[in-house]
Amino acid sequence: xxxxxxxxxxxxxxxGRATAIELAKAGYDVVxxxxxxxxxxxxxxxxxxxxxxxxxxxKFDVSNQAEVEESIAKIIEKYGRIDILxxxxxxxxxxxxxRMTEDKWQAVINTNLNSAYYVTKPVSKIMMKQRSGAIINTxxxxxxxxxxxxxxxSAAKAGLIGFTKSLAKELGARGIRVNAVAPGFIATDMTxxxxxxxxxxxxxxxxxxxxxxxxxxxxxxLAIDATYVTGQVLExxxxxxx
Numbered sequence: 001x002x003x004x005x006x007x008x009x010x011x012x013x014x015x016g017r018a019t020a021i022e023l024a025k026a027g028y029d030v031v032x033x034x035x036x037x038x039x040x041x042x043x044x045x046x047x048x049x050x051x052x053x054x055x056x057x058x059k060f061d062v063s064n065q066a067e068v069e070e071s072i073a074k075i076i077e078k079y080g081r082i083d084i085l086x087x088x089x090x091x092x093x094x095x096x097x098x099r100m101t102e103d104k105w106q107a108v109i110n111t112n113l114n115s116a117y118y119v120t121k122p123v124s125k126i127m128m129k130q131r132s133g134a135i136i137n138t139x140x141x142x143x144x145x146x147x148x149x150x151x152x153x154s155a156a157k158a159g160l161i162g163f164t165k166s167l168a169k170e171l172g173a174r175g176i177r178v179n180a181v182a183p184g185f186i187a188t189d190m191t192x193x194x195x196x197x198x199x200x201x202x203x204x205x206x207x208x209x210x211x212x213x214x215x216x217x218x219x220x221x222l223a224i225d226a227t228y229v230t231g232q233v234l235e236x237x238x239x240x241x242x
Contacts, residue, residue, distance in 0.1 A: 002029045002054065002079045006223070007072075009033040009062050009119060010089030012041035014188035015138060018212035019086055020044060021051070022220045028084065029054040031075055035061060035089070062089045062115035063107075072122045081130055084223045085123045087116045087160075088138040097151045105152045112156035116163055124167070128174045134223040135171075137164050137180040138215070141237050144182060157182075161233055168231030177230040179222040184237025186210040205239035 006023040010016040011032025020030045021044070030048050034041040034057055041057040048055035058075065060067040076082065090112045093104035116137060127133030142150055143157025161180060168178040185200050187209040201207055218236045222229060235241060 002081065004083045005029045005031065005075075005079045005081055006084035006086065007031045007033070007075065007082050007119075007123065008086040008088055009115070010035070011086075012037055012044050012057070015183065015186065015212045015215045016086070016088040017044045018216035019088065019219050020048060020055075022213070022216040023084060023086075023223065024048040024051045024053045024055065026220060026224055027053065029079070031055070031079070032057050033062065033071070033089065034059055062119060063110035065118045068115070068118040069122055072119065076122075076126050082123050082126055083130075083133055085120065085127075085133070085135045086138065086219060086223070087119055087135070089115055090138065090156075092150070092153055094149045094153065096149055100152060108152040109156050109159075112153065113159045113163075116160055120167070124171060124176070127176050128171070131175045133171075133176040135164075135167065135176065135178045136219050136223050137178070138219075139164070139180045139182045139233065141182050141184050141235055141241055144233070144235070145241060164233065165231045172230055177222075177227075179226070179230060180233045181215055181218045181222065182233050182235045182237070183215050184210060184235070184240040186212060186215060188212060203240055204237070205242060208238065210236060210238055 006028040008020045011020045012034035024030050045055045045057050058071045060071040137160045139160040140157040142154045146154045164180040
């Protein structure tokens with residue numbers, strides 16, 4: 001059993017890794033989920049443990065409901081509670097809509113949107129018993145404003161925003177807050193091959209790409225500090241969409 005536990009999906013690299021470390025610095029034991037890169041997951045676990053808290057990684061496919069339910073049941077059985085859930089796992093399969101295959105569409109919807117249903121359902125039940133908890137969903141500014149070549153990704157991220165607001169209304173009476181963070185252009189493995197980076201920088205008032213740590217700080221704020229904030233989408237984009 002633990003005093004306070006955070007679960008971060010897609011927690012081995014990028015925004016997920018930075019978030020897991022930020023929550024560990026705040027004194028939370030952390031469980032991270034990962035899909036395939038075991039070495040990265042174990043490196044993150046090691047770095048978290050060095051901060052003096054417990055950490056563990058679980059490998060499961062967030063788009064597979066049976067795997068999710070089995071793994072979360074194990075986490076709850078071992079730790080007894082979940083205080084923070086960060087639905088962060090996500091992929092891209094970009095293409096112009098006219099060329100987008102059903103496989104590309106379904107892969108992104110399943111991993112980026114359906115996974116939030118699969119993971120949040122069992123976690124919300126334990127939070128309701130606790131009568132406390134914070135759920136943070138990682139959406140994107142393209143879920144608000146759209147982006148050519150990312151109809152699947154934009155649709156999934158827009159869905160997460162509606163999911164966030166609806167759950168905030170349903171779960172608030174049980175002491176559970178639900179918010180979302182909408183990153184702009186962040187320097188991660190997912191965005192490293194994006195073309196025209198210089199052109200993007202011209203559109204950003206702060207004149208730099210964001211870092212995973214920028215997003216992690218916003219997630220930590222919503223998860224821990226913002227105790228009277230729920231149902232909100234915090235855009236962390238350097239001013240991109242002003």
